[in-house]
Amino acid sequence: MERIPLYPTPPKALIETIAPSELDFNCGRCALAAGRKTVVTAEGEAGGLLVVGQGPGRHEDAEGRPNIGKSGQYLRDQLMHRWRGKVVMDNAYRCFGAGEPPADAVAKCRPFLAQTLKEAKPTRVLALGDRAIQSLLGRNVPPLRTRRGYAWLYNDGKPIPIFFLIHPAAGERNRFLRRYFEEDLEWALTAQLPPPPWSAEAKVVATREDAEEAVEDLLSTDWFSFDVEASGQLFNRDYRILCASFAALGRETVWMLEEETLKNREVFEPFRRILTDPDVAKGGSGVKYDENAFAWALDCVVKGIVFDVRLQRKLLEPEGSGYLDDMAELVGMGGHKQEARAQIDEIVKGLNRARAKARARSETEKTQTLMFATETLARLGYNPIPEGADAEAYAYGYLPRDVLLRYNGRDTLVTSKLSALKGIELSRKKPQRRIWEAVVLPAARAIRQVEAWGMPVDRGAVNLYAQYMDLQLGKLRATLKQWGDFSPSSDPQVADLLYNKLGLTSPWQTKGGKPTTEADALEQLRDKHPAVPVLLEHSRFETLRGRCDEWLRNIRDDGRIHTSINLDGARTGRASSSDPNLQSIVRPDPDHPETKMARDCFVAPPGTLFLMLDYKQIEYRMMGWLSGDEEMLKVIRSGVDFHLATAQLISRQMWGIEPGDVKKPHRSIAKTVNFAVGFGMTDETLADLLKCSVEEARKVRQAIYGAYKKLPLYIERCKEIARKDGVAWTYWEGEPARCRPMWRIADEDNYNRSKAENGAFNTAVQGSAAEFCTASLGKIVHAIVEEKLPAELVLPIHDALLFVVPKPFVREIAARAKHEMTSFKGCGDLLEVDIEVGERWGSLEHLEA
DNA sequence: CGATCACGG
DNA sequence: ACGCCGTGATCG
Numbered sequence: 001m002e003r004i005p006l007y008p009t010p011p012k013a014l015i016e017t018i019a020p021s022e023l024d025f026n027c028g029r030c031a032l033a034a035g036r037k038t039v040v041t042a043e044g045e046a047g048g049l050l051v052v053g054q055g056p057g058r059h060e061d062a063e064g065r066p067n068i069g070k071s072g073q074y075l076r077d078q079l080m081h082r083w084r085g086k087v088v089m090d091n092a093y094r095c096f097g098a099g100e101p102p103a104d105a106v107a108k109c110r111p112f113l114a115q116t117l118k119e120a121k122p123t124r125v126l127a128l129g130d131r132a133i134q135s136l137l138g139r140n141v142p143p144l145r146t147r148r149g150y151a152w153l154y155n156d157g158k159p160i161p162i163f164f165l166i167h168p169a170a171g172e173r174n175r176f177l178r179r180y181f182e183e184d185l186e187w188a189l190t191a192q193l194p195p196p197p198w199s200a201e202a203k204v205v206a207t208r209e210d211a212e213e214a215v216e217d218l219l220s221t222d223w224f225s226f227d228v229e230a231s232g233q234l235f236n237r238d239y240r241i242l243c244a245s246f247a248a249l250g251r252e253t254v255w256m257l258e259e260e261t262l263k264n265r266e267v268f269e270p271f272r273r274i275l276t277d278p279d280v281a282k283g284g285s286g287v288k289y290d291e292n293a294f295a296w297a298l299d300c301v302v303k304g305i306v307f308d309v310r311l312q313r314k315l316l317e318p319e320g321s322g323y324l325d326d327m328a329e330l331v332g333m334g335g336h337k338q339e340a341r342a343q344i345d346e347i348v349k350g351l352n353r354a355r356a357k358a359r360a361r362s363e364t365e366k367t368q369t370l371m372f373a374t375e376t377l378a379r380l381g382y383n384p385i386p387e388g389a390d391a392e393a394y395a396y397g398y399l400p401r402d403v404l405l406r407y408n409g410r411d412t413l414v415t416s417k418l419s420a421l422k423g424i425e426l427s428r429k430k431p432q433r434r435i436w437e438a439v440v441l442p443a444a445r446a447i448r449q450v451e452a453w454g455m456p457v458d459r460g461a462v463n464l465y466a467q468y469m470d471l472q473l474g475k476l477r478a479t480l481k482q483w484g485d486f487s488p489s490s491d492p493q494v495a496d497l498l499y500n501k502l503g504l505t506s507p508w509q510t511k512g513g514k515p516t517t518e519a520d521a522l523e524q525l526r527d528k529h530p531a532v533p534v535l536l537e538h539s540r541f542e543t544l545r546g547r548c549d550e551w552l553r554n555i556r557d558d559g560r561i562h563t564s565i566n567l568d569g570a571r572t573g574r575a576s577s578s579d580p581n582l583q584s585i586v587r588p589d590p591d592h593p594e595t596k597m598a599r600d601c602f603v604a605p606p607g608t609l610f611l612m613l614d615y616k617q618i619e620y621r622m623m624g625w626l627s628g629d630e631e632m633l634k635v636i637r638s639g640v641d642f643h644l645a646t647a648q649l650i651s652r653q654m655w656g657i658e659p660g661d662v663k664k665p666h667r668s669i670a671k672t673v674n675f676a677v678g679f680g681m682t683d684e685t686l687a688d689l690l691k692c693s694v695e696e697a698r699k700v701r702q703a704i705y706g707a708y709k710k711l712p713l714y715i716e717r718c719k720e721i722a723r724k725d726g727v728a729w730t731y732w733e734g735e736p737a738r739c740r741p742m743w744r745i746a747d748e749d750n751y752n753r754s755k756a757e758n759g760a761f762n763t764a765v766q767g768s769a770a771e772f773c774t775a776s777l778g779k780i781v782h783a784i785v786e787e788k789l790p791a792e793l794v795l796p797i798h799d800a801l802l803f804v805v806p807k808p809f810v811r812e813i814a815a816r817a818k819h820e821m822t823s824f825k826g827c828g829d830l831l832e833v834d835i836e837v838g839e840r841w842g843s844l845e846h847l848e849a
Numbered sequence: 850c851g852a853t854c855a856c857g858g
Numbered sequence: 859a860c861g862c863c864g865t866g867a868t869c870g
Binding site for chain 1: 851
């Protein structure tokens with residue numbers, strides 16, 4: 001069997017490749033030379049720890065020694081308690097300067113650090129902060145997003161670990177960051193790491209015999225990881241799997257299958273057998289993609305997915321990076337994509353250049369772009385790429401074979417190592433393990449199917465809509481011409497027109513202190529000048545028009561839009577949608593016909609209907625459930641309109657009227673305040689919204705807290721937990737489930753602190769609601785697939801699920817989906833759903849169940 | 850590439 | 859200065 005080493009030569013840290021240089025006290029290599037008193041030298045005894053910090057502050061500059069200021073002293077104290085051996089201290093750059101150091105300081109100073117490294121002969125290296133990591137490794141690793149990351153360098157042929165830590169100065173002003181630093185320092189000084197995997201190799205499967213041997217290995221441990229590299233866009237006919245690789249847990253041999261082998265039924269058969277066997281445990285990183293690659297290109301539907309390291313990572317560390325490049329740092333394999341990345345960037349440039357050339361030529365010669373694109377690309381050695389497609393999706397096909405296979409193999413190895421790490425972490429954290437098993441894993445299995453079904457769309461309708469919008473936009477721009485020659489898409493130019501040329505006054509400033517052009521602000525100026533309503537309409541139409549191109553770009557060969565559903569999209573646990581985002585399409589508004597037209601572009605296939613079920617006011621129900629307030633629960637269970645009931649509860653106190661006399665305006669006020677409470681709005685903003693004084697706003701809020709007495713107590717409890725532990729929890733079946741870091745709650749900065757305080761309650765509400773949506777999605781797709789129900793779940797929209805169902809089965813599926821969405825241990829009776837049906841998404845009508 | 854805006858829940 | 863969570867387009 002052909003063997004391909006994943007690392008033909010052991011990778012080197014950048015610092016090892018730099019020629020060491022004796023410290024130069026007259027150094028003028030970067031701009032820091034101008035302001036320094038002295039050059040801060042390294043100090044300490046060789047043969048133990050090497051601590052690399054960022055750069056000197058005032059104290060260090062005054063005395064020429066590293067780490068003697070306040071945070072330096074803290075670092076020395078922390079080290080003293082934990083490390084009895086020798087220590088050398090140095091910095092990524094050695095001269096003091098006010099403010100941020102110049103961009104080239106780290107690079108210019110690197111030879112001096114290389115000299116320190118040579119002399120220090122460390123057994124362990126600590127890199128404090130991103131610049132220290134940058135200095136040693138030459139790559140950007142944000143240490144807070146990559147906690148417990150490490151890398152390797154060599155000392156006389158012996159591997160020396162470099163541990164990534166946040167900079168101790170970050171902890172100076174935040175007790176949680178201080179805790180993170182101290183925990184990670186303890187780890188960095190004591191961790192025993194597995195040796196670096198530089199001798200790992202890929203074995204290229206070519207025969208049936210090879211395949212049997214590979215499968216035997218893959219079945220010999222608890223689970224295996226797999227990963228696919230491809231060219232083209234999934235769900236298009238030109239999509240090709242270039243290679244796939246597989247690795248058994250704990251092994252450093254990766255089994256590699258190339259395109260021809262995958263297509264060879266005889267050789268692929270053993271792999272197909274284990275991939276489709278639900279009893280063979282397996283997983284990957286963002287594995288829904290790899291599953292769909294096998295399903296689409298090889299008609300091989302993977303069963304038995306038990307892990308996805310990306311989802312596990314985001315569940316365990318929501319603020320950590322979920323990109324494999326970054327997660328590779330957690331297993332000492334950082335930079336594993338660099339070799340291929342550099343070449344892919346070049347290939348993408350080439351592809352885009354060729355396309356640009358083709359476009360330019362077709363314009364001058366007034367003919368079809370596509371034809372020339374094909375021609376030009378072919379001349380340059382590329383295959384045609386559809387107009388509008390991302391060139392990167394095709395770039396992997398042009399990588400040299402060995403680079404591609406190494407890339408794929410390393411990805412699989414990183415994933416395999418991560419699966420062990422995350423599996424252990426998950427087994428140790430009970431709340432996250434519960435929610436993983438009950439909600440996230442089932443939903444992950446479901447999501448790959450949802451993406452495969454895809455959202456039906458009427459291309460003709462989109463084209464017509466785009467034309468209509470172009471026409472309207474043309475008219476609006478023509479009208480705007482009378483007020484000058486400016487671009488209505490440019491905020492600065494619009495602001496200049498409104499506030500300088502037309503003499504209007506900006507109702508408020510943007511965060512950056514500039515006059516605003518926001519719709520809410522312009523709404524206030526609507527009657528002040530005839531240009532304002534035209535600008536408002538233009539802005540709306542322009543965003544709507546933009547969506548058409550995005551949709552058209554993303555229609556695949558099966559006529560559907562396969563949006564990406566990201567289960568790790570939001571830190572509260574909500575799923576997001578991207579490429580394109582189908583969760584933010586304008587809602588039909590009777591006053592603006594073009595809004596309905598947008599959703600009407602999505603048409604159910606002949607003989608089927610769209611069926612939409614959405615949770616009624618789920619966030620208020622969560623508030624009642626979480627706080628346990630009896631009055632709130634009574635209102636929810638009674639089925640009375642929640643805001644009306646709230647208005648009635650406070651009517652005597654607020655307006656001195658009987659509950660029976662509560663009218664629409666009262667309800668509207670109650671609704672606004674309920675809303676404000678849910679999101680932790682300040683009384684000032686609430687007053688703004690209600691157009692009343694801050695004192696009055698406070699009074700309504702207090703009246704509601706008086707009606708629902710346990711609600712303010714619960715809000716305060718969320719904040720207390722966040723202040724004490726630096727986290728906010730979502731809840732599942734009455735127990736904490738997902739944990740979101742809230743360390744900014746300890747910030748001195750009022751803005752960050754109050755944002756985090758609001759976030760603590762909001763995370764519990766929004767996040768716990770999300771658990772129900774995600775859980776029901778998992779349950780329903782499972783039912784559809786296993787029971788072969790006639791339905792497709794095509795889009796989750798936070799608190800709603802959209803299905804495509806053959807007409808005769810609509811009621812049956814609606815009843816079943818409703819059942820799944822409202823049957824949960826403990827609080828199913830609190831949940832209610834609305835049901836709507838229609839041929840077009842913009843024209844749904846209520847269905848009485 | 851950050852700031853600003855617009856859309857959804 | 860004060861609303862949470864997202865994605866995407868556009869501008870400078």
